[in-house]
Amino acid sequence: MSAEHASGADHTQGGERDGADVPQRSLNSGSATPVSVVACANGPLLVRGDFELVGTDGQELPRTRRTVALGRCGASVLKPYCDGSHKLIGFTTDP
Amino acid sequence: MKQPTPRGEISALVLATIAAPAPTQEESLVQLGTLVAERVSGTPDILRDDDLQLALFCLYELHYSGIDDAGDDWEWHPGLLGIRRLIEGAFEQAVRSRVVLGDLPDSSSEAVCAELFRMTGEDAGPSMSRFVARSATEDQLREFLVHKSIYQLKEADPHTWAIPRLTGRAKAALVEIQADEYGNGLPTRMHSALFARTMRDLGMDDTYGAYLDAVPAITLASNNLMSLFGLNRRLRGAIVGHLAAYEMTSSQPNRLHSRGFKRHGHGEEAREYFDEHVEADAVHEQIAGRDMAGGLVEQDPRLLPDVLFGAAAGIALDVLMTQHILEAWEAGRSSLHHVGAVAA
Numbered sequence: 001m002s003a004e005h006a007s008g009a010d011h012t013q014g015g016e017r018d019g020a021d022v023p024q025r026s027l028n029s030g031s032a033t034p035v036s037v038v039a040c041a042n043g044p045l046l047v048r049g050d051f052e053l054v055g056t057d058g059q060e061l062p063r064t065r066r067t068v069a070l071g072r073c074g075a076s077v078l079k080p081y082c083d084g085s086h087k088l089i090g091f092t093t094d095p
Numbered sequence: 096m097k098q099p100t101p102r103g104e105i106s107a108l109v110l111a112t113i114a115a116p117a118p119t120q121e122e123s124l125v126q127l128g129t130l131v132a133e134r135v136s137g138t139p140d141i142l143r144d145d146d147l148q149l150a151l152f153c154l155y156e157l158h159y160s161g162i163d164d165a166g167d168d169w170e171w172h173p174g175l176l177g178i179r180r181l182i183e184g185a186f187e188q189a190v191r192s193r194v195v196l197g198d199l200p201d202s203s204s205e206a207v208c209a210e211l212f213r214m215t216g217e218d219a220g221p222s223m224s225r226f227v228a229r230s231a232t233e234d235q236l237r238e239f240l241v242h243k244s245i246y247q248l249k250e251a252d253p254h255t256w257a258i259p260r261l262t263g264r265a266k267a268a269l270v271e272i273q274a275d276e277y278g279n280g281l282p283t284r285m286h287s288a289l290f291a292r293t294m295r296d297l298g299m300d301d302t303y304g305a306y307l308d309a310v311p312a313i314t315l316a317s318n319n320l321m322s323l324f325g326l327n328r329r330l331r332g333a334i335v336g337h338l339a340a341y342e343m344t345s346s347q348p349n350r351l352h353s354r355g356f357k358r359h360g361h362g363e364e365a366r367e368y369f370d371e372h373v374e375a376d377a378v379h380e381q382i383a384g385r386d387m388a389g390g391l392v393e394q395d396p397r398l399l400p401d402v403l404f405g406a407a408a409g410i411a412l413d414v415l416m417t418q419h420i421l422e423a424w425e426a427g428r429s430s431l432h433h434v435g436a437v438a439a
Contacts, residue, residue: 040381041205042212065275069378077350082377084346087216 042092044069044082053080096160096304099153100433103146105130109153109178113165117172124174131178135185141316142189142415145432147182148315152307154179155322159252160303183323190320194407202396204389211336211384211406215343219410223417224348226424227355236359238430239352240294241306242314242420246321247290247368248303251276253321254338260331261391268386269335272342272379289368293356296365309431313419317412324405332398335391336405339383344410345376 035049048067055061061080069082073091076083098114101107108130112123131150138144156162157170169175200206227239251273258269278284291301300306324334353369363370392399423430
């Protein structure tokens, strides 16, 4: 258990942000945490790890949290982020 | 926290007892035990019993910020803990008797997550957030903040008790959520600090517990539920389910809350608390349902009923609180216990 928790400590959230509403580079030293994308049933894509989120112009998008939920129902008012709207419109990921 | 005003003989005796040194209070504890034993079996509805709910709130508060003039030794005083267990036992029984669970899903994390989303998506009666968005007056917005302040000024704390009781995936998920709640290391970004800023913007006192005298028993009960779940390891499933339900009923309601405050001309600073929760809790609800609650049940399937109970209980008490508030407002009354206490 301790080994598991020691590796978990590598991606605790710490000093990489200053809280301003400007795009922030993620960890700029050390090895990057692998990125994982969870396709949530009837909901968003949950993205964790060290990644950059950029617009079509290559510029980093405003981002205030390390783990993000990217909307895929089309109804969010916070695009590209999820705002929970998928629940209101009955969005389903069933084929 | 400053000492609240007693609401009956039990809360009065609790407050008087803990204001004195423990060795001098043996007789008070015996008397308190007798009074509490009589009351818990005689009260018509413990969820709306102001005296018992305030007494329980104060007993739990010894584990949080403490109470002015109460010695720190009281927190683990066996006699006082016995009194607390009498009240919380009756409280838990009352909550369990109100909450009806449907058929249990299987114990995979996806099934648990889907069931939690189903439960929190059901129409639970009148909507506070729609009322706030469309109809609430400025005074009602302030009352709304008074009710919320009891929890939101210590937002996340009751669920933090669960961290050392979880392991692996469920623990990592809870910590990921709580780190966000606590501002990721930035004190001004703590959700409790954002809420305090909203209160200050409306000219209200943002001191923790400043409005305790103003809230009715059902608001205290909603808070006591979290402490009951958080402080008892045997209820770790319930506190996890409770947090999942809170996260799953937050994004859209907070968007509506923000709209209500904007309607009354309150600026971005006042609304940031609500706006932050729209995006944050759209993330948290996925982590809470799948990794925290679902992960916990996959590790220990025996906890499944309590996870769902914790979620259902949280929803049920908040429905009662909403009914209390909206009924008062629709009748043209204040929803508060002591109306005078809402002054800034």
